Amino acid sequence: MLDKKYNSKEVEENAYETWKEKGYFASGKNDGLPFCIVIPPPNVTGKLHLGHAWDTTIQDIMIRYKRMQGFDALWVPGMDHAGIATQAKVDKKLREEGIDPRSMKREEWLKVAWDWKEEYAENIHKQWAKLGLSLDYNKERFTLDEGLSKAVRTVFVKLYEEGLIYRGERMINWDPMAKTALSNEEVIYKDVEGAFYHIKYPFVDEEGYLDIATTRPETMFGDTAVAVNPDDERYKKYIGKKVLLPIVNREIPVIGDVHADPEKGSGCVKITPCHDPNDYEVGLRHNLEKIVVINPDGTMNENALSYQGLDRFEAREKIVQELKEKGYLLKVEKIIHSVGHSERTDVMVEPYLSKQWFVKMRPLADKVLENQKNKETKVKFLPARYEKIMNHWMEITYDWCISRQLWWGHQIPAWYKEDQIYVGMTAPEGEGWVQDEDVLDTWFSSALWPFSTLGWPDETEDYKKYYPTNVLVTGYDIIPFWVNRMTFQGLHFTHKRPFEYCYIHGLIRDKEGRKMSKSLGNGVDPMDVIEKYGADALRYYLATSTAPGTDLRYDEEKVKSTWNFINKIWNASRFVLMNIEDLEKEDSSKLTDADKWILTRYNKTVKDVTKYMDKYEFQNVGSILYKFIWEDFCDQYIEMAKFSLENVSTKSTLKKVLVGILKMLHPFMPFVTEKIYSQIKGTTDALIISPYPKVEKKEIFIDEEEHINEVMTFVRLFRNKKAELNLGKEFKIEIKSEADYTLISKLLKWEGKMIREEISLPYVVVEYHNYKIYLYNEHTETKEDAEKKQKEIETLEKSILKREQLLKNENFVSKAPQDLVSQERKKLQEEKEKLNHLKDEV
RNA sequence: GGGCGUUUAGCUCAGUUGGUUAGAGCAUCUGCCUUACAAGCAGAGGGUCUGCGGUUCGAGUCCGUAAACGCCCACCA
Numbered sequence A: 001m002l003d004k005k006y007n008s009k010e011v012e013e014n015a016y017e018t019w020k021e022k023g024y025f026a027s028g029k030n031d032g033l034p035f036c037i038v039i040p041p042p043n044v045t046g047k048l049h050l051g052h053a054w055d056t057t058i059q060d061i062m063i064r065y066k067r068m069q070g071f072d073a074l075w076v077p078g079m080d081h082a083g084i085a086t087q088a089k090v091d092k093k094l095r096e097e098g099i100d101p102r103s104m105k106r107e108e109w110l111k112v113a114w115d116w117k118e119e120y121a122e123n124i125h126k127q128w129a130k131l132g133l134s135l136d137y138n139k140e141r142f143t144l145d146e147g148l149s150k151a152v153r154t155v156f157v158k159l160y161e162e163g164l165i166y167r168g169e170r171m172i173n174w175d176p177m178a179k180t181a182l183s184n185e186e187v188i189y190k191d192v193e194g195a196f197y198h199i200k201y202p203f204v205d206e207e208g209y210l211d212i213a214t215t216r217p218e219t220m221f222g223d224t225a226v227a228v229n230p231d232d233e234r235y236k237k238y239i240g241k242k243v244l245l246p247i248v249n250r251e252i253p254v255i256g257d258v259h260a261d262p263e264k265g266s267g268c269v270k271i272t273p274c275h276d277p278n279d280y281e282v283g284l285r286h287n288l289e290k291i292v293v294i295n296p297d298g299t300m301n302e303n304a305l306s307y308q309g310l311d312r313f314e315a316r317e318k319i320v321q322e323l324k325e326k327g328y329l330l331k332v333e334k335i336i337h338s339v340g341h342s343e344r345t346d347v348m349v350e351p352y353l354s355k356q357w358f359v360k361m362r363p364l365a366d367k368v369l370e371n372q373k374n375k376e377t378k379v380k381f382l383p384a385r386y387e388k389i390m391n392h393w394m395e396i397t398y399d400w401c402i403s404r405q406l407w408w409g410h411q412i413p414a415w416y417k418e419d420q421i422y423v424g425m426t427a428p429e430g431e432g433w434v435q436d437e438d439v440l441d442t443w444f445s446s447a448l449w450p451f452s453t454l455g456w457p458d459e460t461e462d463y464k465k466y467y468p469t470n471v472l473v474t475g476y477d478i479i480p481f482w483v484n485r486m487t488f489q490g491l492h493f494t495h496k497r498p499f500e501y502c503y504i505h506g507l508i509r510d511k512e513g514r515k516m517s518k519s520l521g522n523g524v525d526p527m528d529v530i531e532k533y534g535a536d537a538l539r540y541y542l543a544t545s546t547a548p549g550t551d552l553r554y555d556e557e558k559v560k561s562t563w564n565f566i567n568k569i570w571n572a573s574r575f576v577l578m579n580i581e582d583l584e585k586e587d588s589s590k591l592t593d594a595d596k597w598i599l600t601r602y603n604k605t606v607k608d609v610t611k612y613m614d615k616y617e618f619q620n621v622g623s624i625l626y627k628f629i630w631e632d633f634c635d636q637y638i639e640m641a642k643f644s645l646e647n648v649s650t651k652s653t654l655k656k657v658l659v660g661i662l663k664m665l666h667p668f669m670p671f672v673t674e675k676i677y678s679q680i681k682g683t684t685d686a687l688i689i690s691p692y693p694k695v696e697k698k699e700i701f702i703d704e705e706e707h708i709n710e711v712m713t714f715v716r717l718f719r720n721k722k723a724e725l726n727l728g729k730e731f732k733i734e735i736k737s738e739a740d741y742t743l744i745s746k747l748l749k750w751e752g753k754m755i756r757e758e759i760s761l762p763y764v765v766v767e768y769h770n771y772k773i774y775l776y777n778e779h780t781e782t783k784e785d786a787e788k789k790q791k792e793i794e795t796l797e798k799s800i801l802k803r804e805q806l807l808k809n810e811n812f813v814s815k816a817p818q819d820l821v822s823q824e825r826k827k828l829q830e831e832k833e834k835l836n837h838l839k840d841e842v
Numbered sequence B: 001g002g003g004c005g006u007u008u009a010g011c012u013c014a015g016u017u018g019g020u021u022a023g024a025g026c027a028u029c030u031g032c033c034u035u036a037c038a039a040g041c042a043g044a045g046g047g048u049c050u051g052c053g054g055u056u057c058g059a060g061u062c063c064g065u066a067a068a069c070g071c072c073c074a075c076c077a
Helices: A008-012 A015-021 A050-068 A083-096 A106-131 A146-161 A217-222 A277-286 A302-307 A312-325 A361-371 A386-396 A442-446 A461-466 A476-494 A526-533 A535-544 A556-580 A593-614 A618-644 A648-665 A670-679 A702-725 A742-747 A786-808 A810-815 A818-841
Strands: A034-038 A072-076 A165-175 A180-182 A187-202 A209-214 A225-228 A242-245 A250-256 A268-271 A329-342 A350-359 A380-382 A414-417 A420-423 A469-475 A499-505 A732-735 A764-768 A771-776
Touching: A008 A015, A008 A526, A008 A535, A008 A670, A015 A106, A015 A670, A034 A050, A034 A461, A050 A072, A050 A106, A050 A469, A050 A499, A050 A526, A050 A535, A072 A461, A083 A106, A106 A526, A106 A535, A146 A165, A146 A420, A146 A442, A146 A476, A165 A329, A180 A350, A187 A217, A187 A242, A187 A312, A209 A217, A209 A225, A209 A268, A217 A302, A217 A312, A225 A277, A268 A277, A277 A350, A302 A312, A312 A329, A361 A386, A361 A476, A380 A386, A386 A476, A442 A476, A469 A476, A476 A499, A526 A535, A526 A556, A535 A556, A535 A618, A535 A670, A556 A618, A556 A648, A556 A670, A593 A618, A593 A648, A593 A702, A618 A648, A618 A742, A648 A670, A702 A742, A702 A764, A702 A771, A786 A810, A786 A818
Parallel strands: A034 A072, A034 A469, A225 A250, A380 A499, A469 A499
Antiparallel strands: A165 A180, A165 A350, A187 A209, A187 A329, A225 A268, A242 A250, A414 A420, A732 A771, A764 A771
8 A cells, every 4th residue: 555645765665677677668568550759968077957857857767658558668868978178178077187198199099088988977877777767778778889870981981982070171160279260150159349450550561550450469460461452542553562471571562351340440450360260261372371370279479479378368468568569569459259168168269270181061962952941841840940950051051070189089090101191981091091180070960870879871670770860859959060961961871761750848047037057057957856855746847837949047936836736646546446346347337417517527638648649749638637637537526436345336436547647647747647547456567568548539528527616616606705704614505406415425525514494594696507596694694785686696697798798699600619619608698587586686 | 149948826846639616745724543554534714827919719728029037059369
C-alpha cells in the first residue's frame, strides 16, 4: 500500500535502473513504425542546466508517448566533444597543475583530454538518469567516435572533391585567447564603450593634413592607404597625393574608394588591410600592401616598432598618449559601438588575415531554400515562424570557416608536401607528407549528427530504418549553429531532410526574465530541483508551462504546485487501491450514472489528450489532464463513487480510469506513474511499455453525463446559497419537486434534514431544471433580499434582451453553426423560465 | 537599417482553423480537521484581453496602425 504522502525520492529510487536493465529503452523490439529522435548532444565537459532538462524532457515525452502507442521508438543519446570549450577546460586544469598545455606533445595532451572526457560523460549519464530519460544506450555515440569521424572525413573529402571545400587566405574572426579562427556565428556583438580618435595624417608635399577618425589607433602601423570617397567634393582633389603616417613616418597614398562614407567621421578613413574586413576588400581593389601588426595572442608584433610585445589594448592607450604628445591627436569622441566577442572566451575578436579552410556555402544553402519550397519534403518548424530564421540565414550566408587551431577535434584530412595538397580518407602513400595540424569546427561534426549516429556513410540497418528522423528538439538560439547546418548537410549527403519536424523551444530565464548565466549567478541546477521536488514535478512543470517557441521564466512556486498535483494523484490512487483490493474480475454490467459520467468524461479526455500529444502541444495536454484529474476524477467522481463502493462496476470504473490517467501522465511524470501502476493488482507489464489509452465509443453515455452535470450544477447552487446565507450545519430543506434526489441528498448530506410537511419559517429557493427545494433554518430571516432579487432580475432581463437580438439577427441564424443557434435558443428559454420563477416569487 | 516576438486577473502564464458568461496556478477573502489528500475540501472576489481604426452576424483570436518591452540578423573608420 502507498504511503500517506508522496515521497519523490522513494518513488524515483532505482526505477531508472530497472527500466534500463529490462531493456525498455531499447529500440527494435517491436514491429511498429519507426519513430526516431536524436538528442542534441550536450558538451561533454559541461554540466546539464535547466535548459537541457527542458529540452530533453520534451523529447522524452515524445518518445515515451510513441513507444506506448506501439511505435519502434529510438532515442539516440550522445555527446559532443565541444572543441574550444573542452580544450579551454582541459588547458585550465593543466595550468592549475602547473603544466603549460602547449608545451606538451599533442598525443599526451589528447590522452589527458580523453580521460577528462570519460569522467565528465559519466556525470552527464547520471544526470540523464535522474531526469528519467528513456534513451537507447545501445546506440549512444560521441562525436569523436571512429564511426562519426569516418562520416566527418567522408564529408570533408567529398565536399573538397566537389569544390565546396577550399583552403585560402581570408579575413577571418580570430580569438586571441583560444588562439583559433572562428566562424561568424561564433562572434557575439556587444555594445562597449569606445572612442573615435581623430588623428592628423599630414600631407607629404604640401601643408595641411587629413583628419582620420579611428576606433583602433593601434592598427595604424598596418595602414597602407587613406581612402576618401571619390565623389566627396572636400577631398577628391587629394586622391593620388601622399600622407605621412604619424609615428611610423611611412608615406601612404590617398586613394578614392566608395568604402569611404562622407557621412561618417571626418569622411576620410585609414585603410588597414590586415585588420579589418572592409579594408581588406579595399586593399584588394587597390592592390595595397598588407602589413600584419598583431600577433595571434593579441600582442603587437615587430611592425609596431616600440610597441612590440604590448597587448593590443595597452598599446592603444600608449599610442594615443604618444600621438597626443607629438600633436597628432585632434580630438577624442567617446562613443558606444558594438564590437565582436568570442562566444566561448568572451574576448574581443580580432579580424585577422589568415589561411584557413572554408565551406563554400552558396550552392548548399540554395539547395535548402529550394527544398523548403516543397511542402512534402521540407523541414517543418514548430512553431512555423522559425522557418523564416533558417531561410534568412540561407539567403545571406557566406563561406563557413571550418578550421580551428586546436587539438581537440577531428584533424583535417589534408596532407601537405611542398606545394602539393592531398585530401583523402587516409594519409597518402609516400614519404614526406605532413597532415594539417588543425581540427575542424565542432559544428562540422554536429551537422552530420542525425545520420552519422545512425551509421552513415554506411547503409546500415539503423540508417535505412530510422532516417530521416522524425523530430528534432532544440532552442531557437541553436538554429544558426546547428539546425541550419544539419539541414544543408543532410540534404546534400542523404538527399533528404534530416528530420521531418523541428520543434523549437525558448530559453529558460529567471523569475525576473533575465537569462540564466554564470556571471549573474542566477542559474538553477536541475539536480537541486529534483532533490527537492522530484524529477516528475520538474518535468511536468517544464513541459506544460509555456507554448512552443516561447521563453520560460523559472518559478519554483510552480514546481511546488506541481508537487501538490502529484501528491493529489498519489492520494487519489491510494483511495482507489484501497477500494479495489478485492476486485477479482472487472465488470461493467452495473454501472451507476456517476460511473457512466466519469467514463464519458474520461473518453473525451483521451480524445483531446491524444489530439494535442500528436501536435506536441504539451501545455494543452497539461491543462486538460490537470482539470480532468483534479476536478472531474478527484473532486467529483471519487466523492460520488464513495456511495457505491460495494458495486463491482464502480470498483472496475475506479480502476479503469486510474489506469488510464497513469498512462496519459506517464510520458510527463514517468516515475510516480510507474510506481503507482506497479501497486495495482493484476498488472504484470510495466507502464512504460503498456499500450496508450484509446477512445472506446461504447463507454460514452450522453444522457447520464447530462444527468450528472445537472446534479453537479444543482449541488453547486445549493452550496453557494448555503455559504451565502452562512447557514452552517443546522438547516432544513423541503423538497418541492418530484425529481430523484438520492445522489444529491448524499452529496449534500441531507440525511435527517428533509421534511415533507409544509413549514412556515422564512425560506430561500434553490432551483435548477427539475430540482427545486426550500432551504431554511430558524435564522433564515427573510424570504430573499428583495433588492438582490431585483438585481438578479435586471441582469437576467439584459441577458435575455441581448440573446433575443442575437436570435433575431438573420445573419447569425443563417450563418452561425446550427448547434450554436439551437444552444442559444435553449438558453434563452431557460433564462425566460428562470425570470418567470423569480417574478412569481416576488 | 531589416525582420521577429511579447503585451490577457495582483504575479507567472494558457487560450492553434473567429462562436456560450475569457481560463489555470500562486496570491487574497469566507467557511470547514467531511478518514484518499489541511501541501486538502466547499465557496467568493478580481479582466474596458496595450491604445486606435477596420473586416465580420460575431474579434482576445483576422487585417491595418501606434506605443512599450524583448530578441534575431546586418552594419559599425
